[in-house]
Amino acid sequence: MSTWDAELERSELSESFPTDFVGLDSGRVNSILRTIEEGILLWNTDGKLMYANPAALAHFNDSEGRSTGCHWAWLAQRCASAEGLPCDGECFPLDRVLAGDADARPVLLQVRCAEDKVRWLRVHTQPLTDTHGAVTGAVCSSVDVTRQVEQENSLKLQAHFDTLTGLPNRVLFSDRLDQALAHARRHRENLAVCMLDLDGFKIVNDSFGHSSGDQLLREVASRLHDSLRGDDTAARLGGDEFALLIGDLKTSGQCEQVVKRVLDAVGAPYFIDGAEVRVTASIGVTLFPGDTMDPDQLLRHADQAMYKAKQAGKNRFSIFDPILESRARANLGLVRKIEQALERQEFVLHYQPKVDCRAGRVVGLEALIRWNHPVLGQRMPGEFLPLIEREDMIVSIGDWVIDEALREQARLRAAGHELTISVNIAARQLVCRQFAERLEAIVGEGCAGSVDPLEIEILESAALEDIGTVSSLIASFQTRGIRFALDDFGTGYSSLMHLKRLAAGVLKIDQAFVRDMLDDPGDLAIVQGVIGLAAAFRRDVVAEGVEDMEHVRMLLSIGCDVMQGHGISRPLPVEAVEAWLRNFKPDPRWRAPLAEAARSGAALVPRTGRLS
């Protein structure tokens, strides 16, 4: 038997009151009750106080014992519930106990004392019964728990308020936000959640010291508090970051008014240690309803809007736009889809032949990506690549394209077709260090055939983003079996300087100029200009977008021999490439003398008569 059990046994022995020992002499009972610190109060069935020991009278601030003989309500009126509400029958459960409820829990009461002080009591009430179980009255015991309660409260205060500024902290703010959201939902009201960040606080902190910084934060806090209505909340979340909760808004204009008032208040000059100091605020606002009802997300959205305000130049507010957010989510969803598409092998390459029309032979293939979308069918690169231009994934896709294109080139070589294959590479991949290593590996494998294995097509605009890196990339591989082509040449802000620095071996004339050159003298001039530049800088030139015989003849006549476009061949699915190459025969009309072209009326017109 453990010690505990032994104690229990002994206490059971004294469970019933030892009347033999005490006697029923009230004097003796009285002297026992006088000695204890707990208060004891005895009530009759009418709820009137029959007896209170000195401790109880002291607890209830009634040293003269005026409460004796009075109804419990007399004592209750000098008490309040733990929440500070008037003490009713619920909080002082005497009536309930007298009615036979033996399970009343101990209650916490506060008793008003002098000088605004409050005494906290824990009061436990039990019925008194006779031998038949009939209720003959009730007994209360009271214990003074003031110290425990005060300690608990101060801990709670620390847990809920920022010690520097006295404003609610994050914990209390999120508590209030929950309540405000519930209230707004129930009463169909609007509320605004704002995040506020000081602009230029760090400078103050750095140049005036931390204690001045703290002083400034306290002043900001008090201005925030003063610019809001009583029911609204300003909280400090940490550092120079604050949050505001503005409820009961009738219009969004009303919210803007409050936020502007806050901006003005925060932006007014501060005087700290005799010096005038200025800071401003950037505020992000999100509105409920309209935005989500998830409190964490509301805070995140307000934070996003706050960053927007910062970016837009600080000392201003920005309101979160949930529709823009949905659009951003849709975009992000698409990026994920494209990522999956790569894993699920939904991408394929098509190959468009490049033909030297003067020599009458195929000189290369351009690999062009297609997305076999499970729902939308085959999508063109222009529809999805721009979405991931700035994502790391564009690099994975570029790698896949290179691998796949080189595999196809090897297959074709085995079948007797020796062709340069070209791939389009995004700016992001060009400048990443691994790309040079990749090219190094390709060059290292050696060139099995007689042509350059790989041609990298770079958008002119992409090459300009980091012209240093790109030009050294070109310089280190150009003579070692990898060619570079400036794609869509003429569409960027081309300059001779760029052309000099980017030693790309090939210039590709953008299809828009080629397509329209027969009708638009300006476009023809650009085409001729690019051809002239290519000759001057000793670069090869390729025309894209060649659609018909007139285009071919015009280009031949002005000195561009290598062409690509629907007029030569559409991009071919991989299974059709070999057959196309086998059946390729130069069109005899390509060799038609220029004079004949001139006679046909189309080719030379833009260069002469009609236009001048």
Place this chain on the structure above:
Amino acid sequence: MQNPAPLIWNDSLMTGVPEIDEQHRILVHTFNEAAESLCGETRREVLEAITQDLLSYALYHFETEELLMRDAGYESEDGADARRHRAEHRDFSTQVLGLRDRIKADISVPPHELLVFLNNWLVTHIMHTDMRLAAFILAKRSSPT
């Protein structure tokens, strides 16, 4: 030239299929934003960004609609409508890609032309083509077989 007025999201544009309406609301928002940023604006980056937004949202939205078509069996019961609907989607992307190419080559695309195209496409597609699809889907949903 007067640009088309902003599209106001109202009941006449609602198809009654929540998934579609939610995305249409965003499309209309995208269009209005395009109209706003095109006010007197012909800078290439702005025009390019707008066409890209449109392409991207189109890809997202068309997939939703075409999945709904597939799930509802639109193709097998109303083949001609389904084909026309898909063709309008493809045409949209092709047109926007064409615009993009022209913008890229600095061939002037008057903002007005872009807006009129978008406005017409959105309104006719939503008010006619999508309404027919929505009616079909709603009928399917109300009489589960």
